[in-house]
Amino acid sequence: MCGIAGIHSPGQPPARELLQAMIGRLRHRGPDGSGVMTDGPVGLAHARLSIVDPEGGAQPLHNEDGSISVVFNGEIFNHPELRRELQARGHRFATRSDTEVLVHLYEEHGDAFVERLNGQFAFALWDRPRQRLLLARDRTGIRPLFYSWQAGRLSFASEVKALFADHRLPRRLDRRALGELFTCWAPLAPRSLFEGVQSLAPGHLLVASGATLQARRYWDWRFPAAPVRTTTSEAEAAEALRERLEEAVRLQLRADVPVGAYLSGGLDSSIIATLVRRCSDAPLSTFSLTFDDPEFDESAHQRLLADHLGSEHHALRCRPADIAAAFPRAIRHIESPVLRTAPVPMMLLAAQVRQAGYKVVLTGEGADEVFGGYDLFKEARVRRFMARAPGSRWRPRLLERLYPWLAHSPTGRAALAGGFFAAGASGSNPRCFAHQPRWTSTRRSWQFFSQDLRHALADCDPPATVAASLPADFGRWEALAQDQYIEAHTLLSGYLLSAQGDRVAMAESIESRFPFLDHRLIEFAAGLPAQWKLRGLAEKHLLKQSVRGLLPEALRQRSKQPYRAPDSACFFTQGRPLDYVAELLSPGRLAEAGYFDATAVGKLVEKCRAGRASGFADNMAFVGVLSTMLLHEQMLGGAG
Numbered sequence: 001m002c003g004i005a006g007i008h009s010p011g012q013p014p015a016r017e018l019l020q021a022m023i024g025r026l027r028h029r030g031p032d033g034s035g036v037m038t039d040g041p042v043g044l045a046h047a048r049l050s051i052v053d054p055e056g057g058a059q060p061l062h063n064e065d066g067s068i069s070v071v072f073n074g075e076i077f078n079h080p081e082l083r084r085e086l087q088a089r090g091h092r093f094a095t096r097s098d099t100e101v102l103v104h105l106y107e108e109h110g111d112a113f114v115e116r117l118n119g120q121f122a123f124a125l126w127d128r129p130r131q132r133l134l135l136a137r138d139r140t141g142i143r144p145l146f147y148s149w150q151a152g153r154l155s156f157a158s159e160v161k162a163l164f165a166d167h168r169l170p171r172r173l174d175r176r177a178l179g180e181l182f183t184c185w186a187p188l189a190p191r192s193l194f195e196g197v198q199s200l201a202p203g204h205l206l207v208a209s210g211a212t213l214q215a216r217r218y219w220d221w222r223f224p225a226a227p228v229r230t231t232t233s234e235a236e237a238a239e240a241l242r243e244r245l246e247e248a249v250r251l252q253l254r255a256d257v258p259v260g261a262y263l264s265g266g267l268d269s270s271i272i273a274t275l276v277r278r279c280s281d282a283p284l285s286t287f288s289l290t291f292d293d294p295e296f297d298e299s300a301h302q303r304l305l306a307d308h309l310g311s312e313h314h315a316l317r318c319r320p321a322d323i324a325a326a327f328p329r330a331i332r333h334i335e336s337p338v339l340r341t342a343p344v345p346m347m348l349l350a351a352q353v354r355q356a357g358y359k360v361v362l363t364g365e366g367a368d369e370v371f372g373g374y375d376l377f378k379e380a381r382v383r384r385f386m387a388r389a390p391g392s393r394w395r396p397r398l399l400e401r402l403y404p405w406l407a408h409s410p411t412g413r414a415a416l417a418g419g420f421f422a423a424g425a426s427g428s429n430p431r432c433f434a435h436q437p438r439w440t441s442t443r444r445s446w447q448f449f450s451q452d453l454r455h456a457l458a459d460c461d462p463p464a465t466v467a468a469s470l471p472a473d474f475g476r477w478e479a480l481a482q483d484q485y486i487e488a489h490t491l492l493s494g495y496l497l498s499a500q501g502d503r504v505a506m507a508e509s510i511e512s513r514f515p516f517l518d519h520r521l522i523e524f525a526a527g528l529p530a531q532w533k534l535r536g537l538a539e540k541h542l543l544k545q546s547v548r549g550l551l552p553e554a555l556r557q558r559s560k561q562p563y564r565a566p567d568s569a570c571f572f573t574q575g576r577p578l579d580y581v582a583e584l585l586s587p588g589r590l591a592e593a594g595y596f597d598a599t600a601v602g603k604l605v606e607k608c609r610a611g612r613a614s615g616f617a618d619n620m621a622f623v624g625v626l627s628t629m630l631l632h633e634q635m636l637g638g639a640g
Contacts, residue, residue: 002048003157004047004158005155009042009154013038019036020036022045022157024165025161026158026162028333030046031047033050042126052075056095057096057098062103063107068103068106068128070124072123073122074122075119077252078118079098082101086101089108102123105117118519118520120138120140120513120514122137122144130209131210133154134207135207140366141498142514145158146159146198148197150168161635173595174187177193179460182449186336186491203220221526223526228478234542241525242547244518245547246278252514257358257359260362261363262349264563266364267544270305270556272363272364273311274309276362284311286302287315289315289316289348289349290317292319292320301554301555316348320570327571330344330347332635333506335631337627343504346504350505350510358510361512365496366492370525371540372480372534373539373540382399384433386398429466434487441616445617445621445625448597466489470486480533480534528542567623568613568618584633585602585626585629587599593629
């Protein structure tokens, strides 16, 4: 991975000093080298983490005559195949870098070249003859790309902190984005947390030419109309899935440096680690998090697979004090409030990967979205079943089969469960049926907003925003497909691949790769009948069938247990909040920032201090408030 930044300014050519300042703020993303170029109205900058062709892949990189230039963050996994094709058509390559494929492929296919790429990427390509700058982001949003468009001047970067090197850009949180985050866990693309800054949406291109800026989508998650019929047998589909998985892993093992694997103890990471072992003769190193609290700890399952594979296993014990100490640094890299502490242990684990001498790890992220693994999908199935017979007494009992891994399940008390899971059954956005309980629960955190912020959000309706963005044929898909699509465009791209993925890994200069998000695998899975993904209330049915005999049955048949970490309890010791927590959440600091009601937050802090935080709602609110105040302090300099 790398960091990129740049400016397109037809009226005033960009200054190298500003470009150097921008890329200097991204050195953690690329500690192995940097480069800057200016060419008329365009300036490009790059910070490099060398993975492929360490000796020859310096950027910005150009075609033969220097008319096409690119800065690139990511990996093109099918670059050898594309290189051979381009060489056969007469293109001459000066390096072995996957980046160089971009400039030659663009020469052959124009903007459509991005559709030929198998990878995870964000890049900027300057076409001097046509005087146009092209920005692109990968299909699922693995790699970030932010931009600001001010009076015909475009600036862009992998992270917002690089944009803020230009002091002309205002530094203010976008209040509507806060409302969206405290509902859907992340701002809804293309909105970012900061006024005047947008996030290029996954699967999109952005073209700056003269004083115009145009965006278009080149890929999206698509599903067939219901009912989905196939002449393929389940056994044939399982074999085809396994072949595609192995091919995705094989491609993503391509690197000129050692590649490791994360191992959570669940099915998805176990599959990836197992396929890494099958697809490579190199020694396998696996990396895991463990916790003191058995509610979060999965070390027994991690060790089971590590022993089965014979991997060199590295386990990092993460304690609440470690999370609290690293939380401010994590927020500085995430550049967003978070509602859970879960990204912080991932950052600490990335540091261990780096210390072990690795730059690249494969992960199991994405399988739940692609194959229907989350409890949310099962909830929605039960709730739809309940809605067809609202007077039934036995149908709600199916809720008791959800959350077996959770000590204080929302299904534990019938009255509470009935109210919680009824959310959205007759709401104003029926297309968001599956997500309404989560969003309704999260939005309760709005009670901690200041009166001014609540007033500013009077017309903010994130579920309506999501509903308005859905494809025209969305209503013809199976219910599970609808739920998958919304999950992929909200939690996956907005939070999991960002706060819990790219940002905390790149804080330690670690590149994470996601075989389950190979777009060909997504497209294959989208065409499968829903019952092959979610069979009754058994998740990821076909995925489990596809790996029969490859890993221990205890892991193959294990029910989904989401990765979680301790939350509000981390920030108190001996009945007192940590010093930085007490300072940031003091009435004076809260009033100065203006986002939260000091009295309401004070009651929340007291509740958490006394160990009376009630489940997810209080924990999410506390972590959300604290991380917002940290972001305000770090990114905005404490300015109101």
